[in-house]
Amino acid sequence: MNDPHLWWYISRASAMIAWALMTASVLWGILLSTRVLRRVDNPAWLQDLHGYLGGTALVMVGLHMVSLMIDSWLAFTAAEVLVPFATAFKPLPVALGILAFYLLVAVQGSSLMLKRLPRRFWKGLHYASYAALLLVSFHAGFTGTDVGSLWYKIVSLALISIAAVAVTLRIIAGKRGSRSATRTDADPAATPLHPTQRDMVVASATAVADGVVGIRLERPDWGVLPVWQPGSHITLHLPNGLQKQYSLCGDPANRHEYDVAVLRTAASAGGSTWIHENLVPGMSLAVSGPTNHFGLEPAADYLFIAGGIGITPIKAMIESLPAGRDWRLVYVGRSRQAMAFVAQLEADYPERVIVHARDENVGGLDLDAVLGGPALTAVQVYCCGPESLMDAVAARVPAERLHLERFIPVARAARPAAPIQVLCRKSRLEFTVAADENLLDSLEAHGVPILGSCRKGICGTCEVRVAEGTPEHLDSVLDDAEKNSLGVMYPCVSRSLSPSLVLNI
Numbered sequence: 001m002n003d004p005h006l007w008w009y010i011s012r013a014s015a016m017i018a019w020a021l022m023t024a025s026v027l028w029g030i031l032l033s034t035r036v037l038r039r040v041d042n043p044a045w046l047q048d049l050h051g052y053l054g055g056t057a058l059v060m061v062g063l064h065m066v067s068l069m070i071d072s073w074l075a076f077t078a079a080e081v082l083v084p085f086a087t088a089f090k091p092l093p094v095a096l097g098i099l100a101f102y103l104l105v106a107v108q109g110s111s112l113m114l115k116r117l118p119r120r121f122w123k124g125l126h127y128a129s130y131a132a133l134l135l136v137s138f139h140a141g142f143t144g145t146d147v148g149s150l151w152y153k154i155v156s157l158a159l160i161s162i163a164a165v166a167v168t169l170r171i172i173a174g175k176r177g178s179r180s181a182t183r184t185d186a187d188p189a190a191t192p193l194h195p196t197q198r199d200m201v202v203a204s205a206t207a208v209a210d211g212v213v214g215i216r217l218e219r220p221d222w223g224v225l226p227v228w229q230p231g232s233h234i235t236l237h238l239p240n241g242l243q244k245q246y247s248l249c250g251d252p253a254n255r256h257e258y259d260v261a262v263l264r265t266a267a268s269a270g271g272s273t274w275i276h277e278n279l280v281p282g283m284s285l286a287v288s289g290p291t292n293h294f295g296l297e298p299a300a301d302y303l304f305i306a307g308g309i310g311i312t313p314i315k316a317m318i319e320s321l322p323a324g325r326d327w328r329l330v331y332v333g334r335s336r337q338a339m340a341f342v343a344q345l346e347a348d349y350p351e352r353v354i355v356h357a358r359d360e361n362v363g364g365l366d367l368d369a370v371l372g373g374p375a376l377t378a379v380q381v382y383c384c385g386p387e388s389l390m391d392a393v394a395a396r397v398p399a400e401r402l403h404l405e406r407f408i409p410v411a412r413a414a415r416p417a418a419p420i421q422v423l424c425r426k427s428r429l430e431f432t433v434a435a436d437e438n439l440l441d442s443l444e445a446h447g448v449p450i451l452g453s454c455r456k457g458i459c460g461t462c463e464v465r466v467a468e469g470t471p472e473h474l475d476s477v478l479d480d481a482e483k484n485s486l487g488v489m490y491p492c493v494s495r496s497l498s499p500s501l502v503l504n505i
């Protein structure tokens with residue numbers, strides 16, 4: 001501490017470390033954005049490391065500036081290290097360094113406020129880190145009191161070379177990325193978009209838990225997206241021909257991005273496996289929806305029960321609840337590592353979230369204890385997760401207080417199929433659907449404008465209004481009383497109890 005040159009050493013060391021960290025952060029960011037590192041199952045630490053490098057660089061810049069003021073020989077004033085051209089010592093290179101500092105503050109600050117800023121604004125600001133690195137290179141190359149030494153020249157040359165290679169890589173990969181971001185994965189001529197579908201671009205795909213990838217989608221022109229309510233899902237039209245529904249789990253107030261999380265399932269029909277193995281940022285996907293059959297009804301008290309990936313619609317519900325509502329979440333999963341968003345939910349709502357990770361608890365969740373007690377007789381129960389969990393909850397909660405989101409169809413007993421005489425009012429079409437013919441297939445074959453997606457009676461896409469007749473509900477979308485009161489049916493699986501149906505389509 002008694003060395004009279006201590007603060008000069010600190011000033012030089014912090015400057016060099018800051019320069020090296022900035023170069024590493026920019027290089028890391030470029031490797032992430034050009035997919036060299038950024039694959040679907042990237043662990044989150046790959047992204048975090050980029051942020052930590054940039055943040056530490058900023059801390060080092062701060063130390064550099066402070067040490068310039070403390071050192072008795074350099075003796076800079078606060079104005080000289082904060083205001084461009086306030087010093088007589090190499091005014092231009094110093095000013096470039098000061099500008100780089102402000103750019104770095106803006107980049108790091110906007111990254112900390114990422115959730116509150118429009119993504120396009122953040123992206124634009126983030127590009128300023130290239131300018132900051134350029135300014136720092138000029139500043140460091142001309143300002144230091146030891147710039148003439150051999151070691152300094154070698155380090156400078158190495159850092160500038162790394163930055164030049166990284167930026168060149170970004171330019172080349174960026175051009176390739178923009179080409180691949182056109183709809184080449186699914187031949188546009190072969191798969192024209194339905195009017196209710198829109199082309200979206202994968203903005204990011206990052207691991208949010210073991211086997212779960214969080215996907216952010218945005219319009220290619222960063223346009224405004226349709227409004228959605230918590231509980232809504234969208235349909236991804238995958239290039240392999242499959243259509244898969246995923247609950248939106250982001251912020252409904254964000255009108256430019258849709259967030260979903262996809263669990264890779266062993267019994268995947270090809271949807272989640274395809275997504276985990278092929279989906280990368282920059283890729284185009286046709287998306288339809290949002291559709292909502294799991295809406296949050298106004299209530300004073302809520303009990304949310306989520307199992308595994310069933311947390312996705314529940315997360316959106318919790319985060320949009322108005323203040324003053326009472327609620328609890330019971331979140332069940334195999335292990336904390338496999339439970340998406342668990343750490344965030346526990347940190348944000350420590351008093352309200354009960355986590356039941358099976359590897360930490362002996363025995364299963366005691367649902368009777370969770371659902372029992374007079375205090376719970378008035379709560380609205382929202383449950384999403386494995387069928388066994390939803391069936392167990394359904395067996396304990398009256399239907400009028402229970403809301404389920406199913407992703408696997410419930411096995412429902414159907415009567416022996418009989419022919420149906422169908423009249424489509426708006427289309428002015430009348431035809432007979434044979435006993436062995438699917439009602440949705442028949443509507444499509446006759447040119448009735450109707451959309452199907454899951455074709456299993458779970459997504460609600462094929463909803464049609466019934467003007468006359470009695471449908472035989474065989475779907476799992478809403479409970480039958482609700483469908484009858486709304487006057488709707490889902491013809492992908494449902495049929496008719498009456499010999500004829502008049503549909504308002």
Ligand code: FES
Pocket residue numbers: 451452453454455456457458459460461462463475477490491492493
């Ligand atoms: S197509 Fe999904 S419910 Fe009919």
